[in-house]
Amino acid sequence: MSLALDAPAQSAPPEADDGVWLECIACGGQFAPFDDVRFTCDDCGGLFEVRYAAEPTWDDFEGEGVWRYAAALPFDEGVSLPEGHTPLHEVPRLREDLGVNRLRIKHEGMNPTGSFKDRGMTVGVRVARELGVGRLACASTGNTSAALAAYGARAGMETLVLLPAGKVAAGKVAQASLHDARILEVDGNFDACLDIVQELATRGEVYLLNSLNPFRLEGQKTIGFEILEEFRDDHGRFPDRIVLPVGNAGNTAALYKGFRELVTAGAVEPEEVPALTGVQAAGAAPMVEAVEEGNDGIRRWDSVETVATAIRIGNPVNAPKALPGIRATGGTAVAVEDEAITEAQRDLAREGVGVEPASAASVAGLRKLREQGRVDADEDVVCLTTGHLLKDPEAAYEAGDDPEPVANSTEAVLEHIGAR
Ligand SMILES: *Cc1c(COP(=O)(O)O)cnc(C)c1O
Ligand SMILES: [Zn+2]
Numbered sequence: 001m002s003l004a005l006d007a008p009a010q011s012a013p014p015e016a017d018d019g020v021w022l023e024c025i026a027c028g029g030q031f032a033p034f035d036d037v038r039f040t041c042d043d044c045g046g047l048f049e050v051r052y053a054a055e056p057t058w059d060d061f062e063g064e065g066v067w068r069y070a071a072a073l074p075f076d077e078g079v080s081l082p083e084g085h086t087p088l089h090e091v092p093r094l095r096e097d098l099g100v101n102r103l104r105i106k107h108e109g110m111n112p113t114g115s116f117k118d119r120g121m122t123v124g125v126r127v128a129r130e131l132g133v134g135r136l137a138c139a140s141t142g143n144t145s146a147a148l149a150a151y152g153a154r155a156g157m158e159t160l161v162l163l164p165a166g167k168v169a170a171g172k173v174a175q176a177s178l179h180d181a182r183i184l185e186v187d188g189n190f191d192a193c194l195d196i197v198q199e200l201a202t203r204g205e206v207y208l209l210n211s212l213n214p215f216r217l218e219g220q221k222t223i224g225f226e227i228l229e230e231f232r233d234d235h236g237r238f239p240d241r242i243v244l245p246v247g248n249a250g251n252t253a254a255l256y257k258g259f260r261e262l263v264t265a266g267a268v269e270p271e272e273v274p275a276l277t278g279v280q281a282a283g284a285a286p287m288v289e290a291v292e293e294g295n296d297g298i299r300r301w302d303s304v305e306t307v308a309t310a311i312r313i314g315n316p317v318n319a320p321k322a323l324p325g326i327r328a329t330g331g332t333a334v335a336v337e338d339e340a341i342t343e344a345q346r347d348l349a350r351e352g353v354g355v356e357p358a359s360a361a362s363v364a365g366l367r368k369l370r371e372q373g374r375v376d377a378d379e380d381v382v383c384l385t386t387g388h389l390l391k392d393p394e395a396a397y398e399a400g401d402d403p404e405p406v407a408n409s410t411e412a413v414l415e416h417i418g419a420r
Contacts, residue, residue, distance in 0.1 A: 039208055197210065252318070355386075
């Protein structure tokens with residue numbers, strides 16, 4: 001295991017509020033978290049991580065959902081709907097078909113607004129309240145906007161979302177709209193929307209709740225905590241590998257950070273940390289490119305396209321945090337074609353697990369890695385499915401079989417189904 005995992009996740013705190021501070025991953029600069037609004041390092045523009053004086057371990061966790069892990073979060077409770085405590089499904093037929101020792105599906109589509117984004121928002125909106133900001137905002141491929149709208153509504157705060165026009169699945173726009181976000185449709189892709197929201201945040205017009213916000217990732221790291229705890233309870237060990245869809249690479253970064261904290265606290269041995277394995281759509285795969293070419297950073301893809309609209313992203317902002325995570329855990333990254341994504345969506349549906357296309361990318365990626373012999377048959381694997389089937393009804397309808405018209409009589413129905 002590489003140095004990155006053995007290195008302490010903690011360092012000496014500055015004059016921190018309650019043992020919590022922000023630390024720049026590029027220059028190590030430290031900042032108090034709640035006196036001013038800042039998203040990137042004042043000194044070098046690097047990404048922030050949230051740091052804690054405390055090193056919580058398994059015994060410190062109690063209750064259910066994201067706030068079970070309060071000992072590893074900046075507050076004891078948040079703006080909650082509540083979120084987390086999602087199922088870890090068994091999928092025996094798919095496991096058999098893919099040929100791995102164990103396969104579990106962590107279905108994040110079962111969160112209150114139907115995606116893992118809720119885990120980030122319960123913490124992020126709580127922080128926004130602490131800071132006393134006025135307007136919350138995000139750029140979104142859809143699910144972030146749905147979650148922000150719901151959590152903003154819960155907190156009684158104003159929300160503004162920027163969406164790439166014509167590229168957001170119907171369920172997600174409907175959620176943002178009904179939860180009363182102000183929705184701006186931008187004539188550009190997600191990356192362009194994020195550029196604009198970042199600019200608005202820099203000018204002090206909005207509080208940014210994209211995954212560039214380090215507090216969102218604190219909530220999302222609890223996905224990894226839940227997987228480890230539940231898998232160990234069921235199987236007496238941790239999984240060898242976690243396969244997850246990658247858009248902005250927030251989850252990849254968040255899981256890696258959470259695992260490093262557990263290693264530092266002595267709750268997990270470095271060699272027990274699951275190999276983080278990222279999957280992107282072939283039409284939007286800058287992270288895969290960086291991993292394959294061994295680059296330290298990503299090259300921004302200006303034109304991206306995929307049926308998996310939630311990961312239709314050409315400039316993953318969390319790449320500087322996620323690439324080291326993939327490497328340090330012995331993971332990898334792989335790109336899958338849209339046809340393979342849709343096939344995996346059907347595979348999961350046949351086991352009763354309904355997911356949106358981006359989610360199915362994890363299973364499509366695992367299939368490809370098995371076929372290429374890059375994942376071994378004796379591995380215990382958890383695939384993350386990030387969003388619910390109903391998020392993208394059109395894609396589900398396309399992937400499934402068409403309804404069959406039939407005349408209005410029992411005889412006609414019997415005849416049609418071949419019962420006579
Ligand atoms: C946001 C999202 C992703 C991408 O997650 P990152 O943390 O940005 O990599 C994947 N799938 C779904 C359904 C999403 O909503
Ligand atoms: Zn810095």
